[in-house]
Amino acid sequence: MTEIAVARPVAEVPRRTLRGLLEPVVMSVTPVLLAIVAGGILLTILGRDPLSFYGDILQQGMLESFGLQQSVVRMATLLMIAAGLIVAFRANLWNLGLDGQFLLAAAFVAGLAPSIVSSLGMTVGLTLCFVIAAVVGAVWTLVPAGLKARFGVNEIITTLMMNFIGINLANILVKGPFLTDAPGVPRTDILPLAERLPVLFDTRIHIGILIAAATILLVHLVMTRTPLGLRLRVLGANPRAAVHFGLRTKRLTLVAFMVSGALIGMSGAVSMLGDWGSFRADWNPGYGFLVVPLVFLARLNALATVAFVALFAVIQIGGEYATREADLPNDFVLVLVGLILFFMAITEFMRVRRERRLAFVTAGLASRLRRGGDDG
Amino acid sequence: MDSSALLTEAFFAALISGALLAALPILFASLGEAISEQAGVLNVGLEGMMLFGAYAGFNGALYLHSSWLGLLAGIGGGVLASLTMVVLCVRMRLDQIVVGVALFLFAEGVTSLLHGAQFGESYPRLEKPSELAIPLLSDLPAVGESLFSVHPIVYIGFALVFLVSWMLRRTSTGLNVRAAGETPAALDAAGVSVVRTRTWAVLACGALAGLGGGYLAIIAAGSFTPFMTQGAGFMAIVIAMLTRGKVLWTIVGSLLFGVSLTIATALQLAGITIPTDWVQMLPFVTVILVLILFARRSYLPSALALPYVRGER
């Protein structure tokens, strides 16, 4: 049966044709459009005008100079997170503990940066802060990575648990050892503007965007060109084959998790050293889950995520204004993200019905969940 | 610290009633997840189903002025949410994890949005539902009132666990569910529809998760706040994974989490104060410790998260 099913010659669609180039774009844009439409319907039900709502988003997120600058600044943080996610997702490891990794690293950076930068100077100090963030982020993946590598414990659950712990731990740090003496809301000492990441030209855009761009490019090259990238891809696509090919799957699992955590931790550093300069208690922008659908839409292609992250940063920055205008909670963005994921899965379903190419989610995801008993 | 303070009546009363309040939502949800996992559907969106249940249940109780009708509405909310899983994952065979995460995010956003549109920044409270006091037992010292003077749904909840356990072992439906998760091809060959079996299992899971959410909003909290489940759904997934199909263990698991969720409050009564950040962390630390200690024991049915396609192996 299966033999027959695969025996039919599948026509190779040449990659260079217009259709071959356009199809992935259409496939990725469709869910976003559908989600925007569905979100608009929801807004209408709630008695808001979707057109003015989306208009506000565009206006504030992109068309006004200030908003545009804010969107670019936000992109820097989100791109770093996306880079971290791609590494883990390529290896088919669901690192969903990204908020914990992000916040914990941010808390450490915010707490330590003022004294480090003032004593070591800008260049060394800021660099050291990034290193600290990377280490904290990486360490926070160790338990899920270890449990996954050693016992095959489902990492979705463990990373989520570590997420909750990390969020609370970050608050404990901010309200405890890193608490500022200044009055007001509990927070860390504020890093003076002059000691933050330098800005570009005459804008509010800081060099975080350059760091993020370089990181994304590096991740792309590593994933497509190097042995490590291929090994992670093989592990992600077919873990049993990875063992057969002699890859050290346990070590690769650890590496993928730690690199992922380190990059996400560094995004916390970008956010603290560039955007905020201080960690306020109970702060949680919840960036993590918002980036997950974006990297799927980009099919785990690092370069393609840039476009989606840009779009999303605009929605987020503009959305803050638009939801305030519409007198709604800011969580509308969550609805959009959820809808994008739904429609992405459905679009994928429609496509798979037509042909079997280009998967959003790496193959072997499900087979990984099943233990033993797989004698093909 | 005076250790005798730990043994006061107030401490026990607070611990037990608090643990029960906190455990029940997790109990319902983990029972549902256990059924769904037994049937081969990994329901990552459990948290979302609970949130829908909580939101629907709260509104039901608020407008219909009955905790029972509220709980029923909660069930309805959970079932409605689980319909997405049924259609997308069971029928269309889409990736269960992607859809689960989507459901979770969507539920967080949409319940917050609806609540915001409805009440703005205010959080109306429900009237306290009446409790059922069991004569004699409820007069027992220390534990009496907290154990035997509670909302009747608590007893129903525990009874449900036993009922489901019995159903899984003794009825043809239960047998079908177990086969659907372990060897769906066998079920198909035996002439039973895998899709139908999984559909019912997921709907049951949605109903139970919705009931858990409804309980959380109506009885435990008395109000609805966005994101109020705070990871209870994920804890329930862990418990379901660790029960290895023996659903009676969900009672032990959820009570364990209930205790860890309330121990801080109880300790406060005993004169020991712990910052809330530590307290909120406790249940998750417990999960991680449990996983580290019992990692080998977690077991998932072999066809879990795999869509069933006839003839494909």
Add this chain to the structure above:
Amino acid sequence: MTTPDSTTPSRAAAPAVELRGITKAFPGVVANDDIHLTLRAGQVHSLLGENGAGKSTLISMLSGMIAPDSGEILLDGRPVQMGSPRTALDLGIGTVYQHLTLVPNLTVLENLLLGSSTSVMLDFHAARERFAELVARLGAAIDPDARADTLALGQLQQVEIVKALWRDTRILILDEPTSMLTPQGVAELQRVLERLKAGGIAIVFITHKLHEAIEIGDRVSILKGGRIVGALDEDELRSKTPEQLKARIVNLMFGEGADQLSGVAEIEIRPLTPDEPRDVSEEAELEVSGLSIDGGDDEMSLHDVSFVVHRGEILGVAGVDGNGQRQLAQAIAGQRPIHAGDIRLAGESLRRLGVPERQERGLRYLTDDRLHEGIVRDESVAMNMVLKRIGQPPFWRRGTIQPSAIDALAEELVDRYETRTPSIHTRIGALSGGNIQKVLLARELAFDPRLVIYNKPTHGLDVKTASFVRSQIREQASQGVSALVISTELDELLAICDRIAVMSSGRLTGIVENGQDAQARVGELMVA
């Protein structure tokens, strides 16, 4: 063996099931083309064909798994609509699938009650009685309360047969039932079938082994490329000698003179006599001594396995599937930790070496699970060729991939191994099973192998590809490359091996020199 017609009752003449013009097409392939077939009560009807001939499609339609595109199925002369497995079961058609369909963590009784219970409550009492009755009819002894995963394969199959007979079954379909049985198990099955025939049940017996088809069947139909290319009725089976029958069937399947195909071993009555004793070096290439593996709860453990493969020798490993062959192969390849013992290649201990180091020393492993272990479906054919050499020159230089080097290798190997693929950049998952196997073979045999473990190298392949693979094994051996060939097809091992080791329950029960009486001795060792 038994004479099939001795118990054929006269009432068997009435057709129980008739297939008329059944056709089923899958995208791009016609799996069944205008099939006409008549099954009679009290008879075994053998359906013979190589892999991919359309046997599975045919029984899937008979058991209601899929619906035919056109044609009719008649039951007792009345046309029936077979929409679902349930309809088939209700009509009295029971099927024993090739891949057992028992739920491992349910008990035997629970498995039997699955889907057959009419009430919500399970009636274990009635089930126990029905079970006792049917088991007695088979002449078997099985504990109804044992969990299915604790039973031996032969017993599992008996449970499957009981399950297929559960609801007043009149037509029993057996899909490759002998594939996981020892020779003794096959004899046992044959006795069971005799009893069922006597009870008036019509049996469809599906096989790709010619000798079984004519020994067990009262009538034989031959399927090839989705069509019935010939049939032998009772008279013909009775009147001709096995050799005449064999020649006739081979000619029906492959045309005149096809017996020269070395791959025909698969449908041979008697195995090919092995080549004249070959010149095999006395030098030990692979030494396995006292090898033990702890398989844990889920897998077969190995106990104290010792053997030697000489340079240029082909050592076969026979045994029923699941007796530790895969564990042995994985341990030698380095994919699985060993508990005790040692493995030496050319005198050097491999104990501390990982998979890549063993490969570098010339040890290769052709996996039995091509699709799930051997390839990464979504990578190209070319990329799959080098997946065992990630990071090595000339395919990677200074940490960067060299596509031109990979393409050059792939072009050469695709050519040398006659692989049919639209391009080397085609996704490998789009190739047929046979062509995937050729890619794997090319990957393992490139770069000077010393010893190759071939795990079920021809499993599931069509006769031509299987023949190609076997000739490659022989050719490599003649160039001094040692081979450890694991196969469940004894005929295949008898055709190509110098010696044959036998595995049973995780032990190596003996090694036999290939020769005249090898088959019988291997059979004895399988149950030793």
